[in-house]
Amino acid sequence: MIVHDVAARVFVIGAGKAGRALAHAMRVGGVEVVGLHGRRPDHGITSGAWPATVALANAVLVTVRDAELDGVLRELRSAAALAKGTVVLHASGTAEPQALDELRTEGHPGGTFHPLLPLTDPTRATEQLRRAWIGIDGDAGARAASRELAAAIGARVLEIPVGAKASYHAAAVIASNFPVVLLALAARVLTHAGVDEEAARGALATLMTAAAENVSAVAPSAALTGPVARGDVETVRAHLAALSDAPAVLEIYRALSREAIPLAESGGANPLQLEQLRRALDER
Ligand SMILES: NC(=O)c1ccc[n+]([C@@H]2O[C@H](COP(=O)([O-])OP(=O)(O)OC[C@H]3O[C@@H](n4cnc5c(N)ncnc54)[C@H](OP(=O)(O)O)[C@@H]3O)[C@@H](O)[C@H]2O)c1
Missing domain, CATH: 1.10.1040 (N-(1-d-carboxylethyl)-l-norvaline Dehydrogenase; domain 2)
Incomplete structure (x- = not known):
């Protein structure tokens, strides 16, 4: 993925409703989920310091709440935990985190991977995601990675027009x-x-x-x-x-x-x- 011909290896940060659902759907879709990282340890979930597996990922998907997004992206950057060129995606339908621009300057393509779906139960979501659309934006590398991940879980993509994220999300809320x-x-x-x-x-x-x-x-x-x-x-x-x-x-x-x-x-x-x-x- 991402760099074509290389299998997708995704590290998910934020083991809440969206993170668990997307991690499950990606696994079912054949994506190698190399880690699911939360704030509290749980079955199959790491917490605390970044585990070594984050460096194996060629895409990181951040699924924390909007208010926590910038902080997590900055932590990721300052810990120098990412391999060169790793794509950084986040699942927010509204946020345009500044820290994503900072990661971009260091060679990490970045963008949005926002499921247009109310995610509650991870198992049900896997089936629902097959009929869903994913709102995507970002630079070319991030959008290519998002398209690939969406295809793996069976979803289609909707390109969020540049500068129109608030309208996009208002429509989703309506x-x-x-x-x-x-x-x-x-x-x-x-x-x-x-x-x-x-x-x-x-x-x-x-x-x-x-x-x-x-x-x-x-x-x-x-x-x-x-x-x-x-x-x-x-x-x-x-x-x-x-x-x-x-x-x-x-x-x-x-x-x-x-x-x-x-x-x-x-x-x-x-x-x-x-x-x-x-x-x-x-x-x-
Ligand atoms: N749920 C949906 O239907 C849906 C659909 C599309 C997009 N999204 C997007 O997905 C994102 C998350 O939403 P959500 O509904 O999944 O929220 P959520 O259920 O509250 O999950 C967020 C998770 O992130 C964890 N977290 C916060 N800071 C962290 C950190 N520093 N390191 C690791 N984990 C951390 C939280 O842990 P604690 O529990 O300890 O706070 C929580 O488990 C949002 O941007 C939202 O817009 C959600």
Whole structure:
């Protein structure tokens, strides 16, 4: 890898959710993970002073939290623990650590290897990573290494446009965190209406998963269902009335319904009905 024709040997720093999941997926994908280094010793995890195996790696993947990233990269540099030319990658979707530039000046290609995936359980993540995308950036050497590691775990890569990391990560948060928030809100509405909490969450999560599956198969305008897609003004009015005692949810309902209108338009909904809908959403 990295220097082509040489097998990938990766040292992972940070044995948390991302580090454990990526180390497991890489091993399953045939990558030699020469070390997983954390802050506390555990089965298969080193801690304390850098072990000698770090010098065997041709790529180091740092998976500590953003606030700790610069410190770990500087430690790595000052300990002169890396072999010449070793690529240094980190898994943060937002950070652009200065210490990576310092490592670059010493001949270590550096960049981002950010899985667009909520990583929780390492075993489940291995399967999920096969369908996932990895956001990558950095110099040519780092991007080549990231592409190779992504291919080993079965993932595709998405090149993060230069200077747009915050927008990239905001989009990731909207797509992965907000559905969780929306589910919690929807469950609150349903339980408030008298449905058992577990049933509400189960039913709504199934609904949400199916909608996500649909929108991964076809464009949003074709995947959109419901009253806005049908131009059904009366139903939307009934929803606004039903949510009137939950002002925060009502505002979210209004805002997202407005965003649904152009999708419904592209999907072929009646423009006159959509105009009525727009007005109904603006009524106070
Ligand atoms: N989890 C996700 O879904 C996900 C997805 C994509 C990207 N990422 C990225 O991955 C990075 C880590 O996130 P995470 O969710 O895995 O966080 P996490 O579960 O808190 O894991 C971070 C780990 O790093 C360890 N650590 C901190 N300083 C260290 C040091 N000096 N040496 C060795 N280990 C050290 C922490 O140890 P302690 O437990 O002792 O503090 C912790 O185990 C972040 O940049 C995040 O943006 C996460």
